[in-house]
Amino acid sequence: MLRIKPFGSTFVLLSIACFGLFFSYPSTAVEKVYKFGVVPQFDARRIKNIWQPILDAVSKQSGLQFELLGSANIPTFEKQFAAGEFDFAYMNPYHLIKAREAQNYQPLLRDIGRQLYGIIVVRKDSSIQQVTDLQGKTVAFPAPNALGAALIPRTEFGEIYKINVQPKYVRSHDSVYLNVLLGQADAGGGVQKTFNKQPQNVRDALKIIYQTRKVAPHPLAVHPRVPEAVKKKILESFLALGNSAQGRALLKEIPMNQIGTATMEDYDALINLGLDKYFLE
Amino acid sequence: MSIRFKLLLPFILAVVFLGLIFHLIWLPEYLTEKEGNIHDQEAAYIEALAASLIPPLLASDLAQIHATLDTISARRPHWKSVRLFNANHEQLYPIDSTNSPAPNNLIAISQEITYGQEALATLQVALDISTLLNTEVKRIASLEFGLLFFTLVITVFAALLLDRWIRKPLKLMVNATNRIVDGDFNHSLQQHSSDEVGQLTKAIDQMQSQLQSREKETAFQHRVLEVITNAQSRFIRDANPKQIFDKLLNDILSLTNSEYGFIGEVLHEHNKPYLKTFALTNIAWNDQTREFYDENAPNGLEFRNVHTLFGCAILTGENVVANSPAHDSRSAGLPDGHPPLHAFLGVPFMREDKVIGMFGVANRPQGYDEALITYLKPIINTCTQIVEAYKAEQNRLKFEMLVREREVRMRTIVNNISEGIVSTNEEGFIEGFNPAAENLFGYLASEVIGKNISILVAGDHAANHNEYIANYLHHGKSNIVGLGREVEGIRKDGSVFPLEVTVSEMWVEGQRLFCGVMRDITERKKLDKMKQEFVSTVSHELRTPLTSIRGSLGLLTSGKMGDFQEKTKNLISIAANNSERLLLLINDLLDMEKLASGKMEFKFQDLEVTKFLHDAVEANQGYGQQHNVKFVIAASDTKLFVYADRNRMMQVLSNLLSNAAKFSPDGASVETAVNIHNGRIRISVADKGRGIPSEFESRIFERFTQVDSSSTRKVGGTGLGLNIAKAIVENHKGNIGFMANPEGGTIFYVDLPRVEPSALHPKDRLKSAI
The missing domain is CATH 3.40.190.10 (Periplasmic binding protein-like II)
Structure with a gap:
């Protein structure tokens, strides 16, 4: 006696469905x-x-x-x-x-x-007035290769001002400003745009002592x-x-x-x- | 308080009770526990938070730390203050460094943050748990309100359901019950659910229908009672049966919803029953029947043919129910023009297994049945009683008429009778005095009624009369009651006259009366005296010459005066015999006269009976020989004594023996005997004669009685002997009688009181001792 297996019928139905789908959307597979x-x-x-x-x-x-x-x-x-x-x-x-x-x-x-450029901030009550005052100080950066906030300042510290600082990478611009504000770093590297976005009390408590060259x-x-x-x-x-x-x-x-x-x-x-x-x- | 509220009350109380327990006991405990839990949870949360701060701390990522703590603080308003210090106790969070101490109501949790062995920072959180608890309390309060609302909804829902399932049906039942109380049974509740309420509803419906049917039944019974009461009161008030039964018939027709019918009594003629109506519905269907009805209905129609439906009831004494008369074999059919008969019920009135009447009704639309008969039972009984009473009344009227007739007749007789009739009560007071008595005594009835009888009786009788009555009443000794007593009456004028009184005792309405029939015997007395004197005179005057004639004739027949020729001898013999006979007759007449006048004297003595009998037989042996009859004395008891007059008893025995000799055939023997019979001494004489014809038996002891005249001629005799013998024996307190001799002939006997030896005279006792 002939028996129709359930799997067989399911397979036929699936095939028909796939066949239908294939012909309904012929161009999706070839679009760049x-x-x-x-x-x-x-x-x-x-x-x-x-x-x-x-x-x-x-x-x-x-x-x-x-x-x-x-x-x-x-x-x-x-x-x-x-x-x-x-x-x-x-x-x-x-x-x-x-x-x-x-x-x-x-x-x-x-x-x-x-144009893109970096800034160096310190607490408003800090004694640091210029880049050269940063010799040996802890400077917070978002990350070593952050272009405006870290790479350009660090390059300029070494190549132009010939000073060594203790870098502290704190992952983000916001962290940089907070580290400076809360005394966890003597200075911090950032960019104007992120500094401007800081809350008023943060900005009020900090001051920009330096701007890098612009790119x-x-x-x-x-x-x-x-x-x-x-x-x-x-x-x-x-x-x-x-x-x-x-x-x-x-x-x-x-x-x-x-x-x-x-x-x-x-x-x-x-x-x-x-x-x-x-x-x- | 409504049932609905009563049913809901336990539920409401339970909810309130549970609510109070929930609110007053469970909630405080829960809040205390919750506070501990919150503390633990917060501590755990702070610990986890501290751990999450380790990476940014290590990376000095204060922005990350601030962002995290800002976010957390914002999310947890109950965190009133969050502070983070580094290992040098420099504040890392928040920016604001104001160091205000936590308020007292806050809980401070401090968590050290270490990385390995290195202490990184300290997180300090000040919590306000009360806010959280308030939140929890609010949550629970909303839960409570929710539950309360839910309970309210449930309660309302339950109330609605109770209303629908219980209160509404109950209300309907209450209304139905009130209607039932008001006597309205026509509203069925109809809603019969399967629960108890439904069952109750159903029960009330059933009760209602039962009450309804009972009320119908009761109404019917009331109507029945009314009919009975009316019938009875009419019967008492007015005994006109026509009106009573007309009304009764109408009532029965109305009660049974029948069209027409009748009530009648059952009478008999030549032992055949027939029906005579008291009441009959006029169903006349033409002029002829109308005329017939008008003419006969008032006095009752008679139906003689009982081989009909109604006749079946009369013949069998059973109820006749025929709901299809046309096909009923008992039916005799209907005359032409008779109104149609669809159904018939005949009910007999039974009295001691006899049908005394019946009623019949016809054309009840639903037909007749036994149940209806049962309902009508009281009416049937009443009809039976009324018919019975009517019949009794009829009989009474007949009887009364008869009595009245008799009374008139009696009064006429009493008034016209020649004898005076005086009746007295037990005390001797006169109650009745007829016209003859008025003539007799010269009193008017009105003068003597109520007076003692003694005023009418003279001498000793008057004095003793009351005593006589008393004796009679107490001892049954009769001095007065009896026949023909002679007393002396006394007239109003005081004159005394002989009076014969016959007193009889009678009972009238339970009262004993004595009635005396009185006759003036003055004339009779005179006649008697004249007769006695005449008889005495005549007897003496006849006997003296007759004795001479007899003596002379005796001399002639003895041959002492010489021989006569044969022809002469015969004539002398005839003359001698007849003179002898004439003398006997005269002696008997004299004895009779003596006995009648009470002048016969008796010389009583103790008499040894056997010896006396031997003497008597011996003395009469000669007479026996004349008739060729032999007297025989049977073996008899000796030493038996009587107290008697020897000569008079000898006279009695001579009479009996001579009679026996006369009536015995030639050569026969006459047996005599003495024995004891019923305590008395019996002397018997038995002959072998023809016996006494039955027609003479009653008269044999009367005067001048002989069996026939021819025999008188043959055997001779005066016809007075037995009468004299009877008088003599009765004077000895004995009695004389006869009976047929089993061997043929007759046995005459004399019974005398036996005298006991102790009662003997000394001389006779001496004899009996020897």
């Missing part, structure tokens, strides 16, 4: 998705909150598909761009130099309304494998964002107040500073 990386200056969720709306807007504008790739920390991010995993990546200027060396990433866009801020770099037409579309789309209030509001979160085209020349000054010596692997 561009991988997008962002330097993990903030935690991954905040990065996603900032960047996903922007990518959605650009995608809508350009008709291109993006995938926002996460990076656990900055070293991972550095390994990822060194391996060319990203088609596009938002990174700090020093990373751009490293990325160009490794994969020939080229800057595409940047905030053209400002172009974080670029959006593109891998050379991305076709020119795509690059162009992306560029136009981002620039279009900068032309709308809504787009600007999104871009401001990066932060990128005034978006514009970036070139490699904008970052030549960094290459000459000798940052490599102070870069900690």
